[in-house]
Amino acid sequence: MTLADPLLKTGEFGPGDSEWLHLLVGDWQLVSDLAQGDLVLWFPQEFVGAQAADRLQGGPAEGTGFVGLAHVRPSTAQTVFHRDMVGQPMASDVVAGARDCWYEQTVHPLDRVDWNSESSMRVVVYPLVRNGRTIALLTVHHGLLSARMQGRLDTVFRETARELLSMVARGAWPDFSAPTGTSRGNPRVSDGVIRLDAEGRVTFASPNAVSVYRRLGFQGSLTGQFLAELTRDLLPSTGKADETLPLVLTGRMPWRSEIGTSRASVTFRAIPLRRQTRRGEERFGAILLCRDVTELRRRELELMTKDATIREIHHRVKNNLQTVSALLRLQARRMTSQEAREGLEQAMRRVATIAMVHEALSQGLTQSVDFDDLIGRQFRLAAEVASPGQAVSTEFTGHFGQLPSELATPLALIVNEIVANAVEHGLNGSSGTVGLDGCRTESEDGEPMLVVTISDDGVGMGDSYVEESGVSAYRPPSEGEGLGMQIVRTLVASELKGSIRWQPRPGGGTEVVITAFIPEDSAG
Structure with a gap:
């Protein structure tokens, strides 16, 4: 079951609602870290449509509760749940308040909850409302026993979390226009947090954020500074700044940006904060996350x-x-x-x-090659060079895929030698066809393997077959066997760690079947 399945099964919610929940769950680690508590997403165990419930909107059936759809733990505090809450029912002490929260669309704080006898905690239930309908519930959990004296940092973090959660409850965050990529170096709460007012002035900077700006060369106090102007003065005069940087550093757009100086490289992420007013959603400040990525870059x-x-x-x-x-x-x-x-x-x-x-x-x-492209050209060339004056056609089938260089080089040499041998000795001066087939498979032990078959429709080798591998392949050349076949046997045994088999081809001619094990990191 995916996160969106319960919503879509009801028939009352659309793809936009489920996609928004996916965006929220993809980015709610930020909220959990700021709130310093666990977050759990809930949906009714049994959903009743609006008409059946005789209400303006659908919701949980009478006498039923909620089930967890997603769960995230904070990296800035101790978790209150040592088990995953996905698929778990909501505690009975919370269900009544949660049902009221669903229909009334108001926040319900619960000061003390004994969650299934696991631990005592404070719980706040938020309705997630989009287009006037509650689509899910979000609970924030703080442990009572882990309570401690809150400093300025904790106070600002939790206040910011409440402002973000208020936006989440109104469906105003996450923003669909915000980038969703996970490029290396994205800043997190633990890396550095800066609070900005509506004009882009710093009202608070966490110790880690202060350290980031120290590495950029700023030695003063960040509080009260216009961050965009301050940062611009730290950039080298010859360098080119990202055009989105002023919009990010003033908190006007939910974008990401990066700057680099001779001292350090820093990534930024802005999250505008908005509140509901008579004029609609109005921006009153922003959170700016920053991270020193000098070593990473x-x-x-x-x-x-x-x-x-x-x-x-x-x-x-x-x-x-x-x-x-x-x-x-x-x-x-x-x-x-x-x-x-x-x-x-x-x-x-x-x-x-x-x-x-x-x-x-x-x-x-990478140190791997597209062997289909390489061997396709080499296969035709080897047949042409070995057949002056002969009408020899080639047939290339199957799939080799990406092969590491330590496998590609000996295999290309082996194919070259066997194709030349098939033209010179198999067809024996006559016209005919030489085929090459590659097939990826697995051994009985589940190890990835490559099976290569080279065939000709020439004079054939009678009913006999020859198979060699391991130590037996290092024998001296037999009568009538040239250097090429000795090279082939040696490469199959030493480089491919596989086997080679000469056998009659159905319909006449000869088949040479080579098996080789593919390294695990190249088996995709």
């Missing part, structure tokens, strides 16, 4: 630099391998011996195959 820059360096290395390796391939081609042309020329041409193709893998790695941000 430094590490991100290091990773970006590392990625760029690795791609450059792959690019240079590719260039060097292409140079080696070109030198082998030049040397092959000078050979008078046909055998020596063919040997150098085979070496050239092997080097070029490895170069293609490095070229693919140099163009991506």
Whole structure:
């Protein structure tokens, strides 16, 4: 059951109501941290429509209570619930007040509640009203035993939480226009909180927020300062500030922004505070969350630099391998011996195959390659080079997906060698078709595997089959077996940790089936 299912099943609430609840639950950690208490979202266990209940709006059936839809614990205080409240019924001591709250659409504070004999707590029940209808209830829970002397910080936090919860009850927050992304470095309550008035003047700054501005180079008191002007003076004159920054630092828009100086990088998030007046929703201030992300951005820059360096290395390796391939081609042309020329041409193709893998790695941000794209080109090229004067067609089926470089390089070499062998020996100078198929599967133990099948419709190998893996693959070459097949056997056993099987192809010809285990982090 998803969060929206109970609402949508009633037929009285629309997708907009359920989406708003999703926005609330996605962002209510902020409210829980400010309130320093648990928040629980509730919906009637049995919902009765407005007509059946003979009321202006639907609600809980007579004699029934509420069930928890979502639960969040504060990171700034101790939780009062050690079990998850999702799917749990509301305590009987609270149900009567909660029913009144649902229909009257007023806040109901309950000073002392023994919640199912778990612990004593203070509970405040808020109705969540949209378009004149209560769509759910929200309860805020504070433990009695954990009460302590409240300082200025606690007082401001809880006052701000009450103002936010008042907006939540009216459906005025969260705002659909606010960004919902979860980019790295988003500020939290524990990182730093600043209260602003309607003009953007600081009325309160938490100790962590003060520390953030110390790192930016400001040594005075933040209270009473116009934050947008103060922050602008801290920015380097040559730097470009985000155009949204003034709107964020004055609390006018529910947006996020980031600044960077030679000293520090800081992210900001603004939450305008509004109250209901005769003129509608009127902004009277804002909460500004700030976070020092200097170390986070430094590490991100290091990773970006590392990625760029690795791609450059792959690019240079590719260039060097292409140079080696070109030198082998030049040397092959000078050979008078046909055998020596063919040997150098085979070496050239092997080097070029490895170069293609490095070229693919140099163009991506990860150490994996799209093997379908790489091997598709290499497969056709290998068949064409090995079949001068023959009419050989190729068929590429299946799916390889993303493969790590340590698997892609040997597999590309193996496919190159077997395709060349299928054309030269399987088709034996005749026209025909060479096929390549890739299939991702799982072993009996559930490990991800790759099965590669290379086939030809040539002369075939009779009814016999050969399968090799592990130590047996390191044997000396048998009679009539060239260097290419020895390379294939060795790579399958040492690099792929798999097996290779030569067997008759149904309908004539030969099939070579290769199995390899895929590393877990590349099995997606």
